[in-house]
Amino acid sequence: MPKYLCLQRALPGGDREGDHPSPTQMQAMYAKFTEWRQKFQDNLTDLGGRLGRGTLVTERVLDGPLVEVKELVGGYMIISAASLDEAIEIARGCPGLVRPGSGVEVIEIHAP
Amino acid sequence: VTTLPLNEPFFRREYGRLVATLSRRAGMQNLEVVEDAVQSALLAGVASWTRGGLPDNPSAWLFRVAYNHVIGELRRRGRADRLTGRYGGDASDAIEEAPTAALAGDVRDDILRMLFVCCDESIPVESQLVMALTTLCGFGVREVAERLFISEANAYKRLGRARGRLRTLPFEPDDMSPQQLAARLPAVRSILYVMFTEGYLSSHVDGPIRRELCEEAQRLARVLAEHPVSATPETFALVALMHLHGARMPARQDGAGGLLLLEEQDRSRWDHGEIQLGLSWLARSADGGVFSRYHAEAGIAAEHCLAASFAETRWDRIVECYELLERLSPSPIHRLNRAIAVAEWQGPARGLGVLDGLEPPSWFAGSYLWAAVLADLHRRCGHLELARRYRDTAIAAAPGPAVKDALQRRLRDI
Numbered sequence: 001m002p003k004y005l006c007l008q009r010a011l012p013g014g015d016r017e018g019d020h021p022s023p024t025q026m027q028a029m030y031a032k033f034t035e036w037r038q039k040f041q042d043n044l045t046d047l048g049g050r051l052g053r054g055t056l057v058t059e060r061v062l063d064g065p066l067v068e069v070k071e072l073v074g075g076y077m078i079i080s081a082a083s084l085d086e087a088i089e090i091a092r093g094c095p096g097l098v099r100p101g102s103g104v105e106v107i108e109i110h111a112p
Numbered sequence: 113v114t115t116l117p118l119n120e121p122f123f124r125r126e127y128g129r130l131v132a133t134l135s136r137r138a139g140m141q142n143l144e145v146v147e148d149a150v151q152s153a154l155l156a157g158v159a160s161w162t163r164g165g166l167p168d169n170p171s172a173w174l175f176r177v178a179y180n181h182v183i184g185e186l187r188r189r190g191r192a193d194r195l196t197g198r199y200g201g202d203a204s205d206a207i208e209e210a211p212t213a214a215l216a217g218d219v220r221d222d223i224l225r226m227l228f229v230c231c232d233e234s235i236p237v238e239s240q241l242v243m244a245l246t247t248l249c250g251f252g253v254r255e256v257a258e259r260l261f262i263s264e265a266n267a268y269k270r271l272g273r274a275r276g277r278l279r280t281l282p283f284e285p286d287d288m289s290p291q292q293l294a295a296r297l298p299a300v301r302s303i304l305y306v307m308f309t310e311g312y313l314s315s316h317v318d319g320p321i322r323r324e325l326c327e328e329a330q331r332l333a334r335v336l337a338e339h340p341v342s343a344t345p346e347t348f349a350l351v352a353l354m355h356l357h358g359a360r361m362p363a364r365q366d367g368a369g370g371l372l373l374l375e376e377q378d379r380s381r382w383d384h385g386e387i388q389l390g391l392s393w394l395a396r397s398a399d400g401g402v403f404s405r406y407h408a409e410a411g412i413a414a415e416h417c418l419a420a421s422f423a424e425t426r427w428d429r430i431v432e433c434y435e436l437l438e439r440l441s442p443s444p445i446h447r448l449n450r451a452i453a454v455a456e457w458q459g460p461a462r463g464l465g466v467l468d469g470l471e472p473p474s475w476f477a478g479s480y481l482w483a484a485v486l487a488d489l490h491r492r493c494g495h496l497e498l499a500r501r502y503r504d505t506a507i508a509a510a511p512g513p514a515v516k517d518a519l520q521r522r523l524r525d526i
Binding site for chain 2: 020021022023024025026027029030033034037047048049050
């Protein structure tokens, strides 16, 4: 099955409400994510994670400032799906990923 | 990878536990740092556990993350404060003296201490309640507002008042003295009583939401009853009344969420385990020669629980308990309830007689409760004109559709 890279992208107009969920809302997030994960367990190749600090390594030393990838991409994961459409459906169903202030970029990986 | 379900209300419980434990170590003036740290730790838990599975001990995991967060933030602030010369000590030193291992043993002490701290006499009771529901029960401000039927802005205001006051407390890592605890105990009981009745008497349409408040109050009251500083007959009576009322909650609503009157309830749906528990706490509360308002209320609830049917209720005993209750805690509500009991015992005219000469305060005279009881007593005495007038007032003042329906059912044939 083809693999797809999913990048969580911060969008303008962030959802402040969602930044401070109450414990009850977190309980619901945990339950929804667990359910989503079980539903698509065969498709979730690498659940990835949030991105931390990074360094750009090139042939020569680059003077900053460089735009950090982190500012554009919050996290990544890799999923397997029969088609781009199916990959989009799986990513769309991931709780908390697609909401005001956050979207997901689904990119096909061309394996050799 | 394990993805065990974390049963409700895991996150709320952890919130209350961690805030209580960490604020004891870091001091109440750092409550906001502690609350932020706990919030971050819970969020980190959600992010990490949903991907990597649950750790062996999720509670210990959360404690460690929140603890490190507090230390880091206090260090950062300590430096900043020293730079500006405003601050002498370093609170992170104090918190680090306590080893991370001390997790389970004194958690209930921490929760109890936090409860006593929330009940500072300089904080208005309605602020104490909001404070307890957020910091100890882990409800969000919006959830608190929804449960207490107040606006979110009002809930923030009340919480702000409590926090503002607590921030000014001197940094005392030691406990309050036994004298201070004893002096505050009535306020602590009172806040738990209010929390319980907010759930029990609420006309909120959502049953589970109301039960949640009752369960939180019951849980905290049990912590109170099991601790040497607060295990007194009044506390036992409070726990008893919560069980005896709670036992009857399942029968108070019909299948469609409508409210059922006591005489309409199916008594087989009462929770008999809860009744037994309530009765045993009531028996414990009789030791010590103290008779409080909680004893009177638990006594009334016990009479209802023990009656095989509405008709077989020992109304004379209930009347007696209401008389004691009125003496201990005078309120027109207690007088009104006594009138209802007297009407069942000796007839509606005697019931009305109890209310003779009572000038209800305006908040009560305009309430559905007052109007509904008068409508019913006048109806049964044959004073139909008066009964109709009170009925219309009662229905107009009913706080929600469930109450309105129950009133219409009871008072329609006038």
